[in-house]
């Protein structure tokens with residue numbers, strides 16, 4: 001099942017602003033840089049003349065280690081089709097990967113450059129640390145040391161405390177809410193870097209660009225955590241493949257290792273994630289997920305034949321924080337344990353009913369009756385989420401425009417409080433009606449995508465060279481250097497330059513762990 005991004009009504013990915021980044025970034029990778037960062041990762045600047053660009057490119061090439069080529073990893077966002085929030089409390093949920101993805105470019109510096117630089121232009125973050133100044137002694141203390149194969153289910157407060165001094169000087173002149181985003185992203189990176197790396201680690205530049213709107217309920221944070229975990233595990237040479245001939249059990253082990261550490265990255269951003277988002281982002285496709293005991297691995301049942309449901313994905317463009325919405329439900333549960341407990345149980349029943357429904361032999365994603373039954377489950381699920389207090393007037397407005405016009409069945413997806421909704425579209429609604437709706441939604445500031453679900457999970461491009469159908473293909477392909485990556489215009493430009501789908505289906509270069517047996 002391939003995924004595709006089909007913006008309706010002339011809206012395209014490059015016009016979408018990643019809302020949180022709108023505070024200061026411009027969304028096309030051409031970012032304003034921190035004034036206190038002037039070397040390593042910052043040796044590439046934007047808006048330069050071509051001569052200047054060439055000089056900088058040469059400089060960067062000279063700096064990069066010939067032993068370790070630049071490489072990339074990518075991981076998808078997700079939609080939760082059933083069971084968000086309940087999944088945090090041990091209930092089941094169904095989620096599927098989407099075609100919007102994060103892309104991380106890793107450049108290794110020459111031996112003498114002892115710095116680690118994070119460049120996250122989507123949120124206008126550039127920061128650099130001296131490797132030798134980081135709290136290695138705390139992370140490598142025998143009582144604390146974790147290994148790449150460990151299952152880490154809690155953030156260690158002492159380890160986190162040791163990171164604080166290294167987070168304090170991030171983006172000092174930015175508004176508090178922007179600094180918080182920067183510090184969250186950096187915290188997640190540093191925790192993984194210090195857990196998996198060592199003081200001998202080479203200097204590197206980690207540059208991330210994402211086509212997933214941030215904080216929209218589409219798993220942007222999880223996809224970043226997956227990219228960071230995968231890149232570090234690759235750098236310390238603990239992963240095998242991905243390779244087309246790799247047996248599926250071996251592929252599954254690699255995916256499991258990445259997923260375990262991605263969960264740690266998610267915990268740094270979210271506090272109390274269920275692990276669903278990073279699991280779908282790592283393994284792709286669609287899954288039924290349940291974690292009853294946080295000290296044990298979750299139960300993950302892949303849905304290899306997840307139906308190609310006709311879904312309309314609408315972004316309210318109302319910013320929200322997953323951590324805040326999750327905390328809200330936890331508080332409600334503390335106040336009304338029995339009542340909220342039964343709402344969570346009811347959500348679990350909806351998820352399990354949906355799982356059985358799509359498994360029925362005569363379930364047909366193009367047939368009215370099948371869609372009606374699935375749609376009703378979505379409406380019930382949404383109603384239960386409303387009762388948990390995680391909807392938002394802008395989400396309810398979508399229901400007013402779609403559901404009450406009899407065009408489909410809508411539920412919020414992800415954490416709610418804003419973010420995105422999904423609508424299961426009725427098949428017999430004329431195209432003109434959908435067009436009218438698209439215009440209405442656009443005029444009210446919504447962003448919409450038409451999407452199918454269930455694409456690949458984490459992917460690797462090693463080295464960062466792609467065949468793009470251009471002259472360079474004859475010389476082995478186009479080298480994706482930092483400059484090209486940073487200058488790709490908008491999310492469409494990123495997709496076109498390095499996208500797993502490249503706008504036209506899978507292209508040569510990206511490799512995925514094939515976990516299907």
Ligand SMILES: Nc1ncnc2c1ncn2[C@@H]1O[C@H](COP(=O)(O)OP(=O)(O)OP(=O)(O)O)[C@@H](O)[C@H]1O
Nearest residue numbers: 122184185210215216217218219220221322414415
């Ligand atoms: N492109 C990005 N660049 C840098 N940091 C990002 C990016 N996307 C997400 N993040 C980090 O993830 C945080 C957003 O996570 P949050 O969980 O609130 O939203 P989400 O993952 O998009 O939604 P959900 O968890 O509901 O699916 C940001 O505050 C930031 O720290």
Ligand SMILES: C[C@@](O)(CCO)CC(=O)[O-]
Nearest residue numbers: 084085273274275414415
């Ligand atoms: C709200 C939630 O269920 C989904 C966020 O995408 C939180 C989680 O599962 O970690």
